[in-house]
Amino acid sequence: MGLRVINHVLIDQGRKPASSSGIHAGQIVAIQANSTTGDPELARANRDGTHTIAHVVGLAGDDATTTSNTQIIVNPVSLEFETHTTRRLGDFQDEVVEGVTNWTDTGTPRRGVTVYSGGGEFVTDKYETLFVANAATTDTAGTPAFAVGDGYTYGSATTNALQGQFVDDGGSSGIIVVARCTDGVLNDCLYVRWLPVPYVTP
Numbered sequence: 001m002g003l004r005v006i007n008h009v010l011i012d013q014g015r016k017p018a019s020s021s022g023i024h025a026g027q028i029v030a031i032q033a034n035s036t037t038g039d040p041e042l043a044r045a046n047r048d049g050t051h052t053i054a055h056v057v058g059l060a061g062d063d064a065t066t067t068s069n070t071q072i073i074v075n076p077v078s079l080e081f082e083t084h085t086t087r088r089l090g091d092f093q094d095e096v097v098e099g100v101t102n103w104t105d106t107g108t109p110r111r112g113v114t115v116y117s118g119g120g121e122f123v124t125d126k127y128e129t130l131f132v133a134n135a136a137t138t139d140t141a142g143t144p145a146f147a148v149g150d151g152y153t154y155g156s157a158t159t160n161a162l163q164g165q166f167v168d169d170g171g172s173s174g175i176i177v178v179a180r181c182t183d184g185v186l187n188d189c190l191y192v193r194w195l196p197v198p199y200v201t202p
Contacts, residue, residue, distance in 0.1 A: 002026035002070040003061060004081055004189075008120030009196065012057065014112030017042045017064040023113055024070070025063050026124035027164035028154040028178060030055035042113050044164025045154035049137050053176055053198050056154065058117030059124070060164075070125055072189060082187035083125035119196035121182060127190040128155060128162055132170035144168035146184045151177040151201065152192060166190060175201045 003026035015031065017023050018041040029042045030051035042060070045051050063069050071086040116122065132142035138158045144150070144167075151169035153176050155162025169175040178198040183191035 002072060002083060002125045003059060003116075004072040004123040005061075005116065006121040006123065006191075008116050008118070008122075010116070010118030011061070012115035012117055014062075014114050015040060015042045016112050021064050023060050023062075023064040023164065024068070024126060025060050026070075026072075026122075026126040027060050028126075028166065029057060029060045029113070029115060029164065030154075031057050042115070046163035047133075047137055047139075047154050047156040047167075047176065048158040048163070050157070050163075051154075053200070056176075056178060056198060058115040059122060059194060061114030061116055064113050072123055072125060075187070080187055081123050081189045083189055116194065117196075119194055121191070121193050123189045123191055124166065125189055126164065127152070127166035127185075128168070131155070131160055131162060132168040132172075133175045134170055134172055136174040136176075139167055140170075142168070142170060146181060146190070148181055148184065150181040151175070152179040152181065153177055166192065169201060173201050177201055 028045040030045040034041050045056050069086050072083050131139045134140040139156050152166045155165040155167045157163045179192040179194050182193050
């Protein structure tokens with residue numbers, strides 16, 4: 001998975017992801033009502049007006065898709081975290097269809113997605129290097145600071161399909177801040193402190 005836990009306060013038991021959610025471990029997720037049934041489901045947090053602070057629930061601890069998966073490992077020589085691609089077995093990874101008890105149905109979910117909420121420190125590779133937030137609901141091309149204490153928000157799907165990704169707050173006002181950078185970026189991994197109570201910058 002594209003997430004390493006340094007410490008955490010609370011783990012959600014796990015919720016079913018939305019159909020075709022595309023959630024990867026290490027992304028920011030939100031809870032929403034299914035448009036047909038009204039049942040709660042997870043989706044990549046989207047700052048385009050779809051998900052407010054009240055919807056954001058934490059960081060995904062599992063993948064809900066079988067493509068473009070990564071994992072964060074410890075390099076045995078340098079003893080530092082680094083990210084690498086990884087394979088997923090589709091039969092045990094499809095988590096987006098109803099009917100959680102039929103183990104012979106290849107389209108049946110095997111488990112929900114773990115969500116780390118309530119605060120903690122994490123290492124993730126699900127962040128943007130070419131975009132920053134420039135308004136409450138949009139992102140723009142820019143260079144993140146990756147400085148200690150720098151604020152991070154969740155991406156917007158408005159122009160660049162960055163939902164779920166960590167995006168630098170760009171120093172702009174009116175941005176939802178959900179995490180703070182703790183150690184910058186090393187080996188393509190962003191070190192962050194998840195804020196148990198996100199807020200909007202003045």
